[in-house]
Amino acid sequence: MGNTTYLAADAKFPYCRGCGHALVVRQLSRALEGLSLPSHSVVLTTDIGCVGLADSLFPYLHTVHTTHGRSTAMAIGMALAEAVLPASGLKPIVMIGDGGAMIGLLHLVHAAQLNVDITVLVHNNFLFGMTGGQHSAFTPLDWSTSTTPDGNRIPPLDLLALLRAAHAGFLARHFATDSNLNAVIADAIAYPGFSLVEILEICTGYGGLKNLSKGAALHEVAARQGYSIGRLETEQLRPTFAHLYRRDIESKRTPLLVKEGCRVNARDESRPAQLQNEGAADSRIKIQDSKPLHIVIAGTAGERVQSSAALLCRAALSAGLYTTQKNDNPVTQGSGFSLSEICLGPRPIQFTGMESADVVIAVSQDGWNELTTNGTLRALTPGSLLILDSELEMESPAGRVLRQPFRRDATPKRATLAAIAFWLANEPVLPHAAWNSVLVSLPMERRTDVLEALGVGSNLARQGGACAA
Amino acid sequence: MVAEGALAAGCRFFAGYPITPASEIYEVMMRELAGRGGLALSAPDEISSLCYCVGASLRGLKAMTATSGPGWALMSETVQYALMSETPVVIALVQRLGPSTGGATHGAQGDVFLAEFCTSGGYTIPVFAPSNAAECYELTRQAFNWSERLRTPVVLLSDKEVGMTTEPIDDDALAKPANFERTWGDSHAPFAAYDIERVEDVPCFGPAGGEVKVTVTGSAHDRQGHLKKPSSEVVELLVHLQRKIEAHAADMALVSSDLDPEASCLLVSYGITARAARQAAGMLRQQGFPVSFLQIQTLFPVPAEAIQRAAAGTRTVFVAEENLTGQYRAVLAPLLNGRRLLGINKIGSMISPSEIVRAIRRAGGTIPRCDWPCEYSPDAEDREPSRARKAGV
Numbered sequence: 001m002g003n004t005t006y007l008a009a010d011a012k013f014p015y016c017r018g019c020g021h022a023l024v025v026r027q028l029s030r031a032l033e034g035l036s037l038p039s040h041s042v043v044l045t046t047d048i049g050c051v052g053l054a055d056s057l058f059p060y061l062h063t064v065h066t067t068h069g070r071s072t073a074m075a076i077g078m079a080l081a082e083a084v085l086p087a088s089g090l091k092p093i094v095m096i097g098d099g100g101a102m103i104g105l106l107h108l109v110h111a112a113q114l115n116v117d118i119t120v121l122v123h124n125n126f127l128f129g130m131t132g133g134q135h136s137a138f139t140p141l142d143w144s145t146s147t148t149p150d151g152n153r154i155p156p157l158d159l160l161a162l163l164r165a166a167h168a169g170f171l172a173r174h175f176a177t178d179s180n181l182n183a184v185i186a187d188a189i190a191y192p193g194f195s196l197v198e199i200l201e202i203c204t205g206y207g208g209l210k211n212l213s214k215g216a217a218l219h220e221v222a223a224r225q226g227y228s229i230g231r232l233e234t235e236q237l238r239p240t241f242a243h244l245y246r247r248d249i250e251s252k253r254t255p256l257l258v259k260e261g262c263r264v265n266a267r268d269e270s271r272p273a274q275l276q277n278e279g280a281a282d283s284r285i286k287i288q289d290s291k292p293l294h295i296v297i298a299g300t301a302g303e304r305v306q307s308s309a310a311l312l313c314r315a316a317l318s319a320g321l322y323t324t325q326k327n328d329n330p331v332t333q334g335s336g337f338s339l340s341e342i343c344l345g346p347r348p349i350q351f352t353g354m355e356s357a358d359v360v361i362a363v364s365q366d367g368w369n370e371l372t373t374n375g376t377l378r379a380l381t382p383g384s385l386l387i388l389d390s391e392l393e394m395e396s397p398a399g400r401v402l403r404q405p406f407r408r409d410a411t412p413k414r415a416t417l418a419a420i421a422f423w424l425a426n427e428p429v430l431p432h433a434a435w436n437s438v439l440v441s442l443p444m445e446r447r448t449d450v451l452e453a454l455g456v457g458s459n460l461a462r463q464g465g466a467c468a469a
Numbered sequence: 470m471v472a473e474g475a476l477a478a479g480c481r482f483f484a485g486y487p488i489t490p491a492s493e494i495y496e497v498m499m500r501e502l503a504g505r506g507g508l509a510l511s512a513p514d515e516i517s518s519l520c521y522c523v524g525a526s527l528r529g530l531k532a533m534t535a536t537s538g539p540g541w542a543l544m545s546e547t548v549q550y551a552l553m554s555e556t557p558v559v560i561a562l563v564q565r566l567g568p569s570t571g572g573a574t575h576g577a578q579g580d581v582f583l584a585e586f587c588t589s590g591g592y593t594i595p596v597f598a599p600s601n602a603a604e605c606y607e608l609t610r611q612a613f614n615w616s617e618r619l620r621t622p623v624v625l626l627s628d629k630e631v632g633m634t635t636e637p638i639d640d641d642a643l644a645k646p647a648n649f650e651r652t653w654g655d656s657h658a659p660f661a662a663y664d665i666e667r668v669e670d671v672p673c674f675g676p677a678g679g680e681v682k683v684t685v686t687g688s689a690h691d692r693q694g695h696l697k698k699p700s701s702e703v704v705e706l707l708v709h710l711q712r713k714i715e716a717h718a719a720d721m722a723l724v725s726s727d728l729d730p731e732a733s734c735l736l737v738s739y740g741i742t743a744r745a746a747r748q749a750a751g752m753l754r755q756q757g758f759p760v761s762f763l764q765i766q767t768l769f770p771v772p773a774e775a776i777q778r779a780a781a782g783t784r785t786v787f788v789a790e791e792n793l794t795g796q797y798r799a800v801l802a803p804l805l806n807g808r809r810l811l812g813i814n815k816i817g818s819m820i821s822p823s824e825i826v827r828a829i830r831r832a833g834g835t836i837p838r839c840d841w842p843c844e845y846s847p848d849a850e851d852r853e854p855s856r857a858r859k860a861g862v
Contacts, residue, residue, distance in 0.1 A: 039682070040678065040679065040680055040681070040682065041678065043677045043678055053696075055684065055686070055695075055696070056695060056696075059682075060682060061682065062677045062678060062679075062682055062683050062684075062685075063683075063684050063685070063686075063694075064527060064554075064677060064685040064686070065685065065686035065687065065688060065696065066550065066687060067546055067547065067550050067687055070516070070520050070546070070547065070550070073516070073517050073520030073521060073524070074520050074521075074523055074524040074527070075524060076517075076520070076521055076524060077482075077484070077520060077521035077522060077523060077524015077525045077526075077527070077528075077532075078524040078525065078527055078528050078677055078678070079524075080482070080508060080510065080521060080524070080525060081482060081508070081524070081525040081528040081529075081530050083508050084481055084482070084506060084507055084508045084530070085528060085529075085530070088678050090528075090677075090678040106513050106514060106516075106517065107517060107520070109513070110512070110513045110517060241510075245503070245508060245510075248503070249503040249504070310635065313635065317637055322636070322637065323635075323636065323637065324634050324635065324636040325634065325635040325636070326630065326633065326634045326635075327633070328574060329574070331489075331573055331574060349636065350744040350745065350747050350748040350822070351744050351745040351748050351819070351821060351822050352630060352634050352636075352741075352744065352819070353630075353745075353818065353819040353821060355821050355823060
């Protein structure tokens, strides 16, 4: 390509007679000519409406005709790709109307915030022309349109003021009839970041007849709304998102083709132990082959319930067992109960739920209350084992209950691990050695913490053993 | 593992918006993608997420976003745009309990219709449904491959229970299909963006910003990509969008079957419920009740041949799925040549293996109705799912 002719020589404009769109298209072509941009480095991204008919007028530019309001968003995606592609200097230019600007307002705001290198030309003719002259968010007060027969009562949006608040770096407003519009558009395209030009024009099909007097009518409309014309004062030039991204990743870039499967667990775990049954054979495992052991651990958010449950799973993995862990908490995440459901078994776990828990560990009132609410306690059998904190206020559930002062002796944050250790001391499901590989994988500070917590649980088991409630 | 699969598939662009239970994919991509030569960023909503992905894909990057039902609802406009403009993109849809905001922290399989039938015109959107962590990895790679190869949006449909359950996987046992790349056009000779020889062909891709001009549109268009009122050329391209998928339906069909030649009934399931169903099939056999089991991994295009092969010789087909109205059951109905078709449905919590066993045992005897294990269930359905059929299935 490398063509410097932009507008088709024999272009037949599809617009109504006198429509400002034709002026803008010509001025855009002149702007591109002035910049001498290679035609393949421009992507004209057009919106829905009459404004979207511009594609066919530019036979040498890339064109992407989009959905209503989304032209800006797709141009953002194209511009962002520049951050990870060989630099091409691609310039997405968005052609959008006032209707598209409102339905896609979020995209304009985010484009300004990100400072993506795109140029947006908002063709503001104050209403929806293609569909019959319905009023838009930009329609001046008192204008009569097909949907405001008694006059528009809603004040129009000042788009530039809004985008200035979103840290846009280049904002300008002009009339389609301005002779220097090509220079303004050229400046906008040359600006290395987000730029937007709002171009005021008249929809001759629907806007002019009822609402404008002849002569300088458009200027009067702008003046009445307090619109300043020309380039607005904005923040100083700042780096584009793509530029910042490239800079930030230089330090952490690794070769693109990382060895497949370098991490295999869904949660950043190291590779699971070889799933052999040797560890299981040594560990006096009481798990039936056909039925995994179902464990529910419940406590309070922020007290390391789920992370302690994860450590139990990792210990089980290193002992050659299969595990699944599911967590639950209120939608607020940081308050109320925190709960983990674990399945442990010598074979791959199919069904990850549980109809009845084999072991229930509850170390706080929040956790216990949730077990009451969610039906776990109702579903217990006489064979279920409950390891509970001594402080819990509760009615006797079905099953065998062991109560110990985990919170008091181990602190609330260590209570879950202490209770797990207490359970394992009573029911040797895992060999002690299973914890070793877990412990060595932890940072030293956390390792000490975990060891102390496990120690409290083991001691409680040794001292009193099974203190039935 | 969805994120791992995406990275292995060569995903270079991710735009996300937080939503339970899909936020973990978003977080992993934000953490990992930059270091692997890609870009991950936060979008201000799900509409933007998918639009950004489409924009990046138009420049040639493999792109993905992840969401749940409420976010998917916002994306359907852009899914259709990707389909019409033949722009590859993968959407991981991690289902939660609906409708509307529903239950953010509860799983469900209620978005099967929502995912598949979201286009005007009812075009087939390929949908893959993993049931565990390993399949999340494998099927995400499949999703990328088919999206690139067919230049169309592809959905990876999991749910909260699949997406947020931690479990070990054996890296050596993972299927690692070779990555497909979309076919690029000659970067020097002008070409029409939607030029095809046969109706089922996939046009060559040219990137926006490349040396050769491309014309992309979501409107009805001719081979050049110019907006046109329907002519025979325009209509052929609309037909082509469906034919290119159908032509590869057999290659895309992925199932996992455990058939028993003695079985008089077939148990079909997918996603999280397939795990309970597989276990239930084992329990039934232990009880002396022969049953065949079929897990569907490619929900759409419907793997009709595999389903009919599995159903051969059986009289009754059960479909276990965690939704109220039997969405995939309705899809299967026309394929079963009058076999009795019964649903095992439930919402609010996972369907358990013993619930499936109970339902099948009761229905397998003289009781002509399916046992609905669901406390919210409507009348048991032992009939053609007429409502769904009207919906275009």
